[in-house]
Amino acid sequence: MSRELIVHRAGPALSLQDEGRPGWITYGLSRGGAMDRLALAEGTALLGQPPGTALEMGGMGGRFEASEDMRIALTGAPMRATLDGAPLLWHGAHLLPKGAVLEIGPVTGGAYGYLSVGGGFAEPEILGAQSAHLTAGLGAPVASGARLAVGPDRGGETGCKLAVEERFNGGTLRVVESLQTAMFSEAQRARFGEEGFTRDNRANRMGVKVNPDGEGYGVEGGLSVVSEVISPGDIQMTGDGAPFVLMAECQTTGGYPRLATVIPADLPRVAQAPAGARLTFRWITLDEALSVEAGYRRHMAELHRKVEPVVRHPGDVPDLLSHKLVSGFSSGDHHDH
């Protein structure tokens, strides 16, 4: 029998996601990939396997079953998860026994949860990646009834957890100057780094709208700017003056003026800010941003060292199937990436 994750019921925004498919910007295809790249890395670390593809779940998960015993990791926005009715720890790795029912409910904080599987998903690649790029029409959302192919698992730990940095309720986003920053007045640039913003209801894999406490932003003649390349994190001012932070499935070029760019290390915080979350922006220099980037990459590369076994009292655990008791937590085979 093939090794599959069976999706009995899919939430409205499920798709396979990975690091995206770089290399096609000149053809008008943005890189795409997971909204919260850190959650992807956390899933990888919890399962002790190389970077791969996870199931991204916007707002709500679904009901799942494994065709054979499977390790899973739950990362990103915390969601209510149960295994045959027993609660499962988020930011953790667990054994999903063949035939057991995994229920993943709505988020309790943040926006995007991730389900990673031991061995990784093994669906066909499109232009070198499994991820769906919904805006571009590559791949499709994962729907109820899907059976997702899963690769062979070399095995590893379950019943372990990872302490993660809180990033699920807004906060401060660090920004650098970008292409068109100089088009905005000094006053607007200063105000941008001082006032507060609220995450709007409008957000998807293309971008996240944030409403300023004060008046809108814009530039003189802003509607006749020649189209230029867009990078994820760019903050674009549309007609009504409310900023959009452009995300994984942004267009490759755009003509709306852009005030600044959120640094990669803070994009997970943008992705995970739920509607109504409070956000502020803080200008930093390019040099500061590069040292933050070095730290961010180091953090991701070292995540596997922070994975720790879950210690529970047997009396707290109605069903021992939900985690394997760990015998010696050694892993000579973790991958640095």
Place this chain on the structure above:
Amino acid sequence: MALDQPGFPIIRTAGIDGMLVSFGDRLDEAANRAAIAFRAEVERAGWEGVQESSSSLVSCYLRFDPLALSHADLEARLREVMASRDWLQADLPAGRRLHRIPTVYGGALAPQLGEAASEAGLSEAQAVEMLSEAQVRVTALGFAPGQPYLGLLPEVWNIPRQSALTPKVPKGALVLAIRQLVLFGVTAPTGWRHVGQTAAELFRLGDERPFLLAPGDEVIFPAVSEAEFEALRRAPGGGASWEALA
């Protein structure tokens, strides 16, 4: 963030991992040609640490790993290439293609030809003749995968966008504004006028070259009748053909 004095070309940073060399601040034939030629040179150089390059209307973009290749080093290399010649006089690179994409102009399939012709001060017949003979360049691709911006048409076609959006034009629609054409790869709303309809497939998975068009390619949209078009709808690639450009 601008990294130099006024006057094109200019270098700017894009995020923490991008650098952009721009040859103008508005779409212009020479600036677009420079961007395409400059990108070909950057691709040829194959600098370590550069992960991707692209050309857009007037700029060449490089995405790089700033921890492996410093901004200062990349900027120095770019300035060397910038100074090596007058890029506004550069020839377009080799390897480009000339495509012919059969097109129905006007009628029920492309209902805004008359409106566009009248904005341009032409009769419909004159408009079809001009548009079907024009050889236009793919200045950039964007909005949807493989979807081209093409230009520039003669000055008479410097017509404005509509004030209201057309809620939906079909895949394959050829739309026109401000001396440019866009050929839609997907069904989409647009503020440009729908003057022609093609059966082109801009993006085909599984092909060796999944994208039909590349920046710098040129395209002619020869006129066909509605009856001919119906047959082409069933033909591979909608009847489009190409030859190498010398």
